[in-house]
Amino acid sequence: MNRRQFITASLTAAVAGFGAAVSSSDAQPAVEARKPMKILVLTGSPRKNGNSATLAAQFIKGAEEAGHAVTRFDAALKNVHPCIACNSCGMDGPCVFQDDFQFVREHIVPADLVAFATPMYYFGFSSQLKAVLDRFYAINGSIHTPKKAVLLMTYADSSARKEQPLQAHYEMLLDYLGWTDAGRVIAPGVWPAGAVSGTAYPQKAYELGRSL
Numbered sequence: 001m002n003r004r005q006f007i008t009a010s011l012t013a014a015v016a017g018f019g020a021a022v023s024s025s026d027a028q029p030a031v032e033a034r035k036p037m038k039i040l041v042l043t044g045s046p047r048k049n050g051n052s053a054t055l056a057a058q059f060i061k062g063a064e065e066a067g068h069a070v071t072r073f074d075a076a077l078k079n080v081h082p083c084i085a086c087n088s089c090g091m092d093g094p095c096v097f098q099d100d101f102q103f104v105r106e107h108i109v110p111a112d113l114v115a116f117a118t119p120m121y122y123f124g125f126s127s128q129l130k131a132v133l134d135r136f137y138a139i140n141g142s143i144h145t146p147k148k149a150v151l152l153m154t155y156a157d158s159s160a161r162k163e164q165p166l167q168a169h170y171e172m173l174l175d176y177l178g179w180t181d182a183g184r185v186i187a188p189g190v191w192p193a194g195a196v197s198g199t200a201y202p203q204k205a206y207e208l209g210r211s212l
């Protein structure tokens with residue numbers, strides 16, 4: 001091997017080695033290296049073992065395995081009165097209703113990430129979860145802080161067009177609050193409770209949680 005051949009061979013090996021080291025384009029940072037986050041999961045279905053609850057559970061499993069501290073609030077199983085627009089809170093103060101929203105107030109302000117898990121109800125969030133969103137009014141001044149967000153959504157139809165209103169709502173909410181989308185799992189074609197279990201979406205929700 002002459003000098004030129006040696007240099008060429010060495011460069012080729014070096015490039016190949018370097019390429020091998022970085023070729024895994026989806027390589028995730030080691031779980032240990034990531035900063036633990038406070039995560040608040042807000043669910044919206046009244047079905048305890050429903051499809052969106054399954055996605056939420058898998059997302060939580062992944063996030064906890066990744067070292068994050070997860071708190072869950074099942075809006076449909078709690079008492080959250082709809083906002084009555086009395087403006088007593090002044091958009092950042094005590095609410096006239098001393099109900100279960102107090103739990104959300106305590107956990108959402110320090111949260112690094114908020115996950116919304118909802119069935120699609122008439123092209124939007126479930127009313128139970130929407131009641132929680134509307135009560136953000138009383139903490140509006142405290143939640144315009146940088147946070148990440150996740151959307152987990154299930155629905156019976158399988159038309160991307162029909163997903164658009166809920167996805168647009170989510171995007172506008174994040175835009176308004178200054179939050180950043182950290183990922184979505186949208187599961188179409190699931191109607192009865194449990195239907196999502198036969199699909200790839202629970203695994204996607206798990207992987208999303210694990211990847212944070």
Ligand SMILES: Cc1cc2nc3c(=O)[nH]c(=O)nc-3n(C[C@H](O)[C@H](O)[C@H](O)COP(=O)(O)O)c2cc1C
Binds near residue numbers: 046047121122155158
């Ligand atoms: C009140 C109500 C409204 C619904 N609206 C829609 C809809 O607009 N589009 C759709 O595809 N599915 C709709 N569905 C079906 C649910 O989105 C679907 O069954 C979903 O997977 C339920 O999730 P869950 O098991 O977490 O409750 C509706 C169901 C209910 C009960």
